[in-house]
Amino acid sequence: MTTPAIIWDxxxxxVDTAEQHFRAWSRLASEIGKPFTRADFAATFGMRNPEILRKLFYPDADDQLCRDLGERKEDLYRASVRDEGTQLLPGVAALVSAFADAGWPQAVGSSAPTGNLDLLLGLTDTRRYFSAVVTGDDVRRGKPDPEVFLTAAEKLNAAPSRCVVFEDAVAGVEAAKAGGMKCVAVTFVGHHPADKLRAAGADIVVASLAEVTVAQVAALVG
Known part of the structure; x- marks a missing residue:
């Protein structure tokens, strides 16, 4: 049987830090005199900052402006997370531990910048489970491009065909499938409905990761 390699968004x-992200974007938008709505947030959640900034605020923004505004937004976000803390979503702790016990390599593949992931993995005490952490800073193209997941697979020395990606966003599911990987999608935080995640190509869609078993994931690449 082929051993799966697991890549986590x-x-x-x-975790669910969407409210902290929403407040940080809202505050940044206010500072630069631009509108920002819940619909804007939902439409861009999971994208890298340069893509969000160009899509919503400045279509012709150069890299330096994207860097400056992106850093401001992330400073606001990290301050909020440090103040409020964060917790793993239901089922995550048990799954991460079960995959580790099974000897399956695990990585993070996220659009978030390095500083955010360092903070979140530290607060949740999960860094030790991941052999590789690939961030938005490590790639040139954001999801739905598969670069972040392909980079993670390479770092795990795993063929894409044996990788199973865990995602909650349509762009992330599309990225996993574009990379030739299996994908488990979760609707718990409610950004994307199950039908949209299925339409994007998710192999399994669950309301909570507490529903997912090691055997189910093994069968995806078996």
Whole structure:
């Protein structure tokens, strides 16, 4: 049997810090005099900051402006997370531990910048489970491009065909499938409905990761 390699998205999958992200974007938008709505947030959740900034605020923004505004947004976000803390979503702790016990390699593949992931993995005490952490800073193209997941697979020395990605966003599911990987999608935080995740190609869609078993995941690559 082929041993699966597991790649985790973070925001909306491992943890839910969406409200902190929404408040940070709202505050940044206010500072630069631009509108920002819940619909804007939902439409761009899971994208890298440069893509969000160009899509919502400045279509012709150069890399430096994207860096400056992105750093401001993330400073606001991290301050909020440090103040409020965060917890793993239902089922995550048991699954991460079960995959480790089974000897399956695990990585993080996230659009978030390095500083955010360091903070979140530290607060949730999960860093030790991941042989590789690939961030939005490590790739040139964001989801739905598969670069972040292909980079994670390479770092795990795993063929894409044996990788199973855990995601909550349509762009993330599309990225996993574009990379030739299996995908388990979770609707717990409610950013994307089950039918949209299925339409994007998710192999399994669950309301909570507490529903997912090691055997189910093994069968995806078996």
């Amino acid at each position: 973070v925001d909306g999958t491992l």
